[in-house]
Every structure is written in C-alpha cells, then in structure tokens.
Amino acid sequence: MTIQWFPGHMTRARRQIQEQLKLIDAVIELVDARLPLSSRNPMIDEILGDKPRLIILNKADLADAEVTREWLAYFKREGHVAFPVDASTGTGMKEIPTQLKLLMKAKIDKQISKGMNPRAIRALIVGIPNVGKSTLINKLAGRAVALTGDRPGVTKGQQWIKVSKEMELLDTPGILWPKFEDMNVGYRLAVTGAIKAETLNTEDVAFFGIKYLAKYYWTPFKERFDLQCDQPSDFENPDEIIAIMEEVGRRRGCIISGGRVDLEKACGTLLRELRAGKLGRFSMEAPY
Numbered sequence: 001m002t003i004q005w006f007p008g009h010m011t012r013a014r015r016q017i018q019e020q021l022k023l024i025d026a027v028i029e030l031v032d033a034r035l036p037l038s039s040r041n042p043m044i045d046e047i048l049g050d051k052p053r054l055i056i057l058n059k060a061d062l063a064d065a066e067v068t069r070e071w072l073a074y075f076k077r078e079g080h081v082a083f084p085v086d087a088s089t090g091t092g093m094k095e096i097p098t099q100l101k102l103l104m105k106a107k108i109d110k111q112i113s114k115g116m117n118p119r120a121i122r123a124l125i126v127g128i129p130n131v132g133k134s135t136l137i138n139k140l141a142g143r144a145v146a147l148t149g150d151r152p153g154v155t156k157g158q159q160w161i162k163v164s165k166e167m168e169l170l171d172t173p174g175i176l177w178p179k180f181e182d183m184n185v186g187y188r189l190a191v192t193g194a195i196k197a198e199t200l201n202t203e204d205v206a207f208f209g210i211k212y213l214a215k216y217y218w219t220p221f222k223e224r225f226d227l228q229c230d231q232p233s234d235f236e237n238p239d240e241i242i243a244i245m246e247e248v249g250r251r252r253g254c255i256i257s258g259g260r261v262d263l264e265k266a267c268g269t270l271l272r273e274l275r276a277g278k279l280g281r282f283s284m285e286a287p288y
C-alpha cells in the first residue's frame, strides 16, 4: 500500500508560497506538537530560504509536555525560535507578537534610526492541512476571518488581516503538503487525524497506533480501555497487538455474529477516542 503524493501539488504550493514570500517580512510555520517533523514538509527550509521564521508547535494541549520540551530544545539547537501553542484556547499565543518583534528587531531599529515610523510586521502562516492555521488566524484576529482559499494566482486580490498596530497577516495561509516517502510518517499523520485514516487502511493505522501506545503510553491506554492483558513482551509480534485490538473491541461492544470482534469498528473507535484526547496527552515522535 502506498499513499498517493502528487508532485503537482507540491510544485503549485511551492510557487504559491514563493509569490507570498515577496509580500511579507516573516513566516509563522505551524507544526503539530505531537509530531513536529512528520507534520512538516521536508522541503520547507529550502522553500522559505532565509526569511525570518517562528516555528509554532500547535495543539500542544494534546501533546506529551515532556516530549514537547525536548522538541523545543531540538528546534533551538537547529537555530530556530520555537514555542508551544494551543490555538483553540489561545494559550501561548501572546508570545507570537513578542517573538515576531524580536525576530524583526534589526530591521525595525534601522527604520527608527532613519526617522521612519516602523510599519506593522507582515507575516504569512504556513503549514500542512489541519495543523490549525485557520484556528490560529481567527484567534489572532479575534474574529472569524474569511480566508482566501487555496487557489492559483495568489497575489491577486490578497488582503491583509490586521491583528494589531504592529502585526498583519496575509489572508491566504500557505499550504504545504506532508510527504509520505516513509510509511511511518503517513501512519503518524493518520493516527493523529492530520490525514484521514481511510487514506491508508484504518486497521493498519490503528495497529500502528496500538503498537506505539502499548510501548510508550501503556498505563493510560490500559486504564482507558480497562485492558486485562499485560503489556506486550514483543512489540513486533502482530499476534500480541491484535489481541489488544480485540480486547479494545470487546470493551467497546464491537461484536458481530458468533461473538467475534468487529475489528474495523474497534479500530475506528480507538482512533476516534485517541484523537479526541480521551487517552490523555501523547506525542507520536520524539527527537532522538
């Protein structure tokens, strides 16, 4: 099973973002705090070049706080300014204008020294679909903003969203597609709901999720589904993972004729609960 990834999408997105870059001072790159690398297009550095950039680990409310701290250290080592945000409540968002101003300080100081009145910093939000770009923009703007869709010829008719005296956003977020050369990247994205599980195979996605949860988040997993089995002794043994999957199904009443477990239904239920944060906070990858 391979996931379709269309180079045409990427070429168009790249061209669009490069046009947008000409209009702005800085980029706000959104990644999913639960999977900061897998939720990033690997060509992002090349596409954005040396444009000043903030990296926001969004949905930090759903991620494992300890792992998020490790990611922040990772991005710092990579020379980036990165911080966690929960765009749905606005937690952490005060940092955005503060950090943007710091990022643009040299330019602002230069304008002031020339006797100019520094204009608002113009920023572009970029990220993969579902990472929270619209939520963040609405929160920053303090209202529901009608965003311009993903369409070609972007520079025509673009509007600025005034966030404050000091900050404006382009009304078309830059959409970058994730890249699935590595199947695990696809699975991580599907477990967290960044892409539809059906894009792959729901059972394969749930299998991947269970293996990961059983390894790194066994206690909350066991408690949520009241599992009676032990933590698998061999995570690579499919029988042990399927046994857990069946137990999840039994606990949620996913039974078909003959008392067998409806695995597809069980997998769907598990993924829904996981994504809704019912198993608590978790991260799908760590920087080591």
Ligand code: G4P
Pocket: 058, 059, 060, 061, 062, 085, 086, 087, 088, 089, 127, 128, 129, 130, 131, 132, 133, 134, 135, 136
């Ligand atoms: P996009 O523009 O990048 O495509 O993403 P969008 O803002 O539409 O957000 C995708 C989903 O992620 C939305 O949920 C949104 O509420 C949720 N979301 C965004 N930021 C955060 C966050 O920081 N924390 C949490 N927990 N969720 C976040 P949805 O189920 O698609 O829609 P809805 O429930 O908001 O109606």
